[in-house]
Amino acid sequence: MNFTEEEESYYQYKEKGYQGEVAFDKWAEPLESLIFLNDVNLNVNNSHFQNDSLGITSGILHIFEVKNLEGDYTIKNDKWHSPKGNAVKNPLLQLEKAETLITQLVKSMGWRIHVKPHLVFVHPEFHLYNVPANLPIIHPGQLGRFREKLQQQSAKPTRTEIQIAEKLCSLLMDELPYSSVPAFTYEGLRKGIVCPGCGGFYGAFHKVFNCGYCGNRENCSDAVLRSIEEFKILFPESKMTTGGILEWCKVIKDDRTIRRILKGNFELTGHTKSAFYL
Ligand SMILES: [Zn+2]
Known part of the structure; x- marks a missing residue:
């Protein structure tokens, strides 16, 4: 689907955050x-x-708060400004909130453990101007030394530490996996099969798929099965029929191909016209 400007920038923000977490890991x-x-x-x-x-x-x-910001940021009177000069959320406030709540939790549990917050910037092209001293910030150029220091200070976990970790795990809440997905309808989505290599839509189909963008080759049933999985994630309430999947995959014009793949991988329920696959 086409994103609105707002959805697009939210998506970019999420993608960037995810890349930051990968870099941190x-x-x-x-x-x-x-x-x-x-x-x-x-x-x-x-x-x-x-x-x-x-x-x-x-x-x-x-506490590691990971940020994947890129470019030159500036702090002016406690306010953070982006490379374009726009005011942005001060990530230290988020870290402070985490520190306060974790400290409360540690106290109420009676754990004898010291809480230490870090704001970690992982993007090599990030720079922050006017940083007051003593802020718990790890700049990209310090990551190596910071890790070395942690390594030197750390020892094999004690029994108490393992117990604290287990207790923390038991307190964690599950985040709804798709809670931040924008609203969408079946009609509003572009139909077709998306290449797993590059995310582009496959063009015409001749026995196998040949991606026109990245050159990825894929056989028909792998491509259709992946599209079916995507359909099931996006529309868990919808029934799977030959006609429905034919429309969803779009580039395959022969319904016998779709029927063969559905028959071979799913179970047919019901009779004739109202039959669907599970
Ligand atoms: Zn591709």
Whole structure:
């Protein structure tokens, strides 16, 4: 579907955040003695907060707030400004909130562990001007040294630390997996089969699919089965019929091809005209 400008920028924001988390995970890989909890979703004293990563080691509970901002940012009177000069949310406030709530939780649980927050910038092309001293910020150029320091300070987790991690895990809430997807309708979506290599739509179909954008080759039934999975995720309430999947895949014109794939992989329920696959 075509995104509105707002949806597009939200999507870009989410994609960038995800890339940041991937970069952080890669950075954190050698830190084997830390216990990591990722994508933390917690409710403490009726306040909800989300955090990228918690790490436990040597009597310290590290809060890692990961940002993938790119370009030159500036701090002016406590306000953060983007490279274009626009005011942006101060990420330190989010980190402070996480620190306050985690500290409350630690106290109420009676855990003897020290809470330490870090705002981590992972994009190599990020720079922040006018940074006051003593802020808990890790700049891209410090990532290597910061990891070394953590490595030196960390020891094999104690029994208490493992218990704290387990308790934290049990308190985590599940985030609804598709809660941030924009509203869509069947009619509003472009039909066809999307190439897994590049995300472009396949052109005409001749025995196999040949992506016109990236050159990926795929056989017919793999492509159709993937499209069916996508259909099921997007429209879990809809019944799967030959006609429906034929329309959804669009580039395949012969309904016998679709019927053969459905028959071979799903079970037919019901009779004649009202029959559908499960
Ligand atoms: Zn492709």
